[in-house]
Amino acid sequence: MPVKNQYSELLKMSSPCEKLIHRDITCTYPEHDVFKGQDSLGQEVLFNVMKVYSLVDCEVGYCRGSAFIVGLLLMLMPEEKVFCVFVRLIQEYRLREVFKPSMAELGLCIYQFEYLLQEQPPELNIHFHSQSFHTFMYASSWFLTFLPLPMATRVFDIFMYEGLEVIFRVGMAILQYNQTDLIQLDKEGMSQHFQKVIPHQSDSCLDKLILRAYQVKYNPKKMKKLEKEYTTIKNKEMEEQIEIKRLRTENRLLKQRIDTLEKESAALADRLIQGQVTWTQEAEENYMIKRELAVVQQQCSTASVNLEHAQDTILEL
Template identity: 35%
Template sequence: MEEKKRTDEFEAGTAPPSRLNNREERRVQKWRKMIGTGGSDWKYYVRRKPNVVKRRIRKGIPDCLRGLVWQLISGSRDLLLMNPGVYEQLVIYETSASELDIIRDISRTFPSHVFFQQRHGPGQRSLYNVLKAYSVYDRDVGYVQGMGFLAGLLLLYMSEEDAFWLLVALLKGAVHAPMEGLYQAGLPLVQQYLFQFEQLVKEHLPKLGRHFDEEMINPSMYASQWFITVFSYSFPFPLALRIWDVFLYEGVKIVFQIGLALLSSCHDNLMKLSFEKLIHALRNFPDEAMNPDSLLPNAFSIKLSKRLIELEKQYNDRNGVSSHKQVKQPRLSRKAS
């Protein structure tokens, strides 16, 4: 693909304490107080001061706490605690029909990132285990290539087992609407999101929407990966992480907001381009358009919650789509004692 694979050019990790400035140290301390030991105070704080939590998440979760906070805000920590030993059984004792597909695709997931570069190295093994485990946990969905980017990003911040349960929380809908429809046959949720996004472009950026129509450009040509990988595939790593912070807490709305904010920031240039150059530009946004400190505030200013619900209903009415399924527990047959 033509997209710039910038996400894997950076390494996740924590700066040593000596390199944290005083302001960052104070920020980390605020977060530690909010979380409590091992997350013990998190739910209490979220109930007591939801607006403070939302504001701090939108400013970015400190990198040294990101893995833990992602588990807390996604609901995956609860799933892990409710299912002791399940991940180990899925990895060790179960077999998957998708194993060869997973092995084939692993080298394509963040290929430039040091953690995943070594063939059969620890990063690739962990990624294989998580994807195999999920394909067994949910045999209806199994494995689809885009899942690798979600699991790969999670593995940079947490253990295999933690990453697996966060993947379950996302796809099965522990907190927000389930994402499994992004990967089911026919990609039903992708189709819904693209429908919603196309309508939103026409409503928020009418001139650009008309220009896209004239050039026969539709969102499936440039935005599918945004939804399937939540911007982890081709966007700068610092931006992808900030988007994921918000995505895990507020849901998929942020993907629509970021998409509209990107198009808005490049509006004048996009209006000048014809089909082929438009496609290239929509897959390769300039670096200045993807500065988290300017893009995210612009995205947050776009109010979409009510309209997204209306467009979802409109899409479902037109296509006879039923309501989302909720989290289900795995059906396991232990093959070893």
């Protein structure tokens, strides 16, 4: 079935992701005229595309970041065409792995981006570390949403030719352009700068950022090597997690066994104590019986002696 016909048919169906999509839809380019206002036409068609894709690709389902890419496309073309283009993007540009619930590809992108940051003059990277300002705190949204508008429109055009490489380049250019300001800010200040200042810089310096982006050193072979390195690390972490899970299960079973043994030990101790009490009582009873027996034996002996004396007396008479 052609994708357009498939879209029309799936549009009639319901998706388990609908509540999530409705919840997030108002946060997608809320200031843009196409999506401004609750229940706007833009929000309606954005919901349609996201719902249909969640039905087409159940493994990915719905990811909030993907709504920004769909929203960007909806500014340029009708919804059915947007759906076709988005499906193609997901399949051919590494985006499917980025948007999966595990976000494994996003983790790889952050790992590679951190390497690029380390290759730059160290001041900014040192400052980020001193403030515990981690890469994912600002760069994740760049890979998920293609950067803020209107920067995203320009970046998207380049992305169609170069893929995610342009996100790495423009991201590094943004950091270089803002380095002087960022190293003077604390963690909260940097967070505010990324949220409120950087999104509006493209209004005045987008061309400068793009030019600077292509001065960034980007080595595809090195990035491929980093991908293998990251995969090795993740596989090792997975093995460690499996081992930890096994040890936790073993530990839980041992604790259950210990609890059972402790209960059995307590029961045996109770029985032992009860046995000791019973033995003490029986020993005391035996002692009393022996004493009584000794008294009786003494009385019997005395009676025998008296009887012999009496018999002798009788004989003498």
